[in-house]
Amino acid sequence: MKIRIDITLVFETLMVVMVGAMLAAATQYPIGVRVFPLWVGFPTLFLLLYLLFKDVCPHWKFPGRKRPPGEAPAEKVYEDFDATAWRPILITTGWITAYYLLILVVGFFVATPLWLTAFFLWESGLSPVKSILSAAVSSYAVIRSVEAFGIAVWPGAIPKIIPGILGGGIIPPL
């Protein structure tokens, strides 16, 4: 039996594993703490397994309407959009992740204009002057707006270089 691997199958499998792990963890808790996760978890696991089984064995005769001869099979409808190729998705996700890591290390003040400039130059195709100007103006506007609320902007986890702007941030315990 050949199983076609697609994102739905992978996602459902991961969800089954996650829910199963949560159910297993729930059995370690006292009775009052575990009763609700068990009540919710088992139906969820059952429904996920049902979905997974339907996707793994689509040729099995599940209860449902028999398609009249000549009618085209219904296409799987993805929510909201046409599924695009993986490469642009991974590139976009990479950019977003890079921005987060940059913020973590050097803080919003430095990471934001740096990242924006790089994105405008590399992905958006803007000229260097436009990229730097756009990045500078938007970074300043957003950071000033945040500071106007009296919120201290994260300066970054590196050792303190410019107090309050670059470095010196203490990463909260995880």
Place this chain on the structure above:
Amino acid sequence: MFGVMRYTGGSNYLWDGIPLVPFVTGLFAISELIIYSSQGGSTASLTDLAGVQWIKQTFQGIMDVVTRPAATVRSVIIGAVVGIIPGLGGPVASFVSYTVAMRRSPDAADFGKGAPEGVLACQVAMDAKDGGALLPTVSFGIPGSPDQAILLGAFMIHGLQPGPLMIRDHMDIVYALLLGIILSQVFNSGITLLISPIMAKISLIPSRIIAPFVLLLVFFGAYMAKTNIHDVGVALLAGIFGYAMRRAGFPLITVVMGFILGPLVERAFLQTLQVADGSYIAFINRPISMVLAMLCVVTLAYPFFGKIKGWFGKNGRTVS
């Protein structure tokens, strides 16, 4: 209720659970950003901007609504009714209203090609659903749409418990919400008319230029909730999870409903068990609770009953 850490994985950060604002922000905004930015292009495309008469077309849009009162009222009713049904949201209201408008229109062939009736049906229903969605949100604490799920989160942050008690004890807030929706629709209409020529041009800007600004706001917004840098990471992970869900065909609103309603349901569930000394009969020993429980079972089981009935019928077997 029991003073026991649950599902923290040994992490101090998860003592209070996954934070609401970064999670929901990431789930919706970053997942949409991933799709939007990776597809490239722009929301709309137009080759000849010089030929567009923006103000004239804005007034034409107003007249398209004024000259179709029946279609407008029908779309309002559909949107409000769909909004009352929890969890459906704007896309369902738009789709149902569009379908009904197309079936009743003598010019159905023009639908899908910019027919004013189609646009009117979608947008009117989308706006009307807000009023309808407020009903289950305030009355039962069940969000009528994704927007209302965010509102529920705001209620929780401010210590307001949606449900019958909110209507009894905070009727002023309920009226404020109603007036807010009415006034916001009026002001929104006026402001939109003024800026629509400018806003329409934003749809022509490539996604690769808009996306970074949106991401900026998302990350700052996630950070501002508790000024904890890990919240930004939560938003990122929620966005990746949200994208995987959407790609696999799972709706996001269900996660938000469970996320917001889960703690409320658990508290009510455990309180009921404590009052009934651990007996589960307490959930069905009153007429109202029994009816609600039966409705839940019927709602969940009905799709399976229909399919099983059809399967038995097609195989020639009958249930005596």
